[in-house]
Amino acid sequence: MKRKAIRKLTIAGVLTAVAVAGSLFSIPVFGAKCSPVQHMVNVIAGVLLGPGYALGMGFIAALLRNLLGLGSLLAFPGSMIGALLSGVAYKLCPHLPAAYIGEVFGTGILGGILSYPVAAFLMGNSTAALLTFVPSFLVSTGVGAAVSVLVLSALGKTGTLRQLEGALR
Numbered sequence: 001m002k003r004k005a006i007r008k009l010t011i012a013g014v015l016t017a018v019a020v021a022g023s024l025f026s027i028p029v030f031g032a033k034c035s036p037v038q039h040m041v042n043v044i045a046g047v048l049l050g051p052g053y054a055l056g057m058g059f060i061a062a063l064l065r066n067l068l069g070l071g072s073l074l075a076f077p078g079s080m081i082g083a084l085l086s087g088v089a090y091k092l093c094p095h096l097p098a099a100y101i102g103e104v105f106g107t108g109i110l111g112g113i114l115s116y117p118v119a120a121f122l123m124g125n126s127t128a129a130l131l132t133f134v135p136s137f138l139v140s141t142g143v144g145a146a147v148s149v150l151v152l153s154a155l156g157k158t159g160t161l162r163q164l165e166g167a168l169r
Contacts (some may be wrong), residue, residue, distance in 0.1 A: 008168055012053050015041045019061040019079075023070045027143070031138065038075075040151065042083035043103045047096065048164055049137035049150065051087030054079075058083035061109040072094020073122055082107025082141055096152055100145045 022037025038061060045054035058080035070103030082103040083167040089102030112134035155161035 004087070004168065008049055008053060010044065011056050011164075011168070012049060012165065015045050016057045016061050016064070020058070020064045020068070023061075023065050033142050035141045036140060036144035036147050038079050038081060039103055039107060040148040041144075042079065042107070043086050043145055044147035044151065045083060046086030046088075046090050046099050047161075048168055049087070051084050051091060053101060055080055056084035056089040073118050074115045077118060077132075078107055078137055078140075080110045081111040081114065084109070088093050096149070096156075100149060103148075104138070104141050104143050107141040111141075112137035150152040 019041040021043070023035055025037060025088070026035045028034070029040060029142050038058075041061070042054060042058060045057050051059075059076070062075035062079050065071065065075050083106070085102035085106030086099045087102070090099040092097075092098070092126060112132075113130060115133040115137070116128055119125040129162045154163070
């Protein structure tokens with residue numbers, strides 16, 4: 001039991017570091033800043049570690065990005081909700097597409113909508129509207145989920161995904 005907890009914490013720490021370091025990487029897509037690494041990490045965490053760890057990692061990554069000046073307060077709803085829903089969806093339906101859909105819906109739709117009050121009331125953005133952030137969040141999470149498809153497919157083909165899941169469950 002203790003060994004499993006240490007493994008989970010180790011993987012969570014590495015994935016959180018990847019998310020924070022990956023925030024330096026972005027791609028301009030249709031005028032939006034697409035930062036896919038956090039979303040890729042959300043799906044991988046949801047699949048390997050479950051919803052609780054994924055949510056915690058989303059919070060810690062957002063906190064670190066803000067403390068390091070690499071993100072804004074929008075990182076909190078943007079990363080945490082998608083990570084949580086990715087893990088919940090995979091737990092309820094243990095098929096990879098469920099995790100991808102949970103991430104895209106959680107971050108792109110719910111995270112985008114919940115970013116409105118953060119922007120309006122905490123950041124003083126008076127031009128923000130309820131759906132302002134949904135398009136850019138959807139682009140970013142869509143690309144990140146697609147990258148996670150590639151990563152998890154490669155891990156699945158080599159048998160590493162099944163081995164990791166077995167070691168962590």
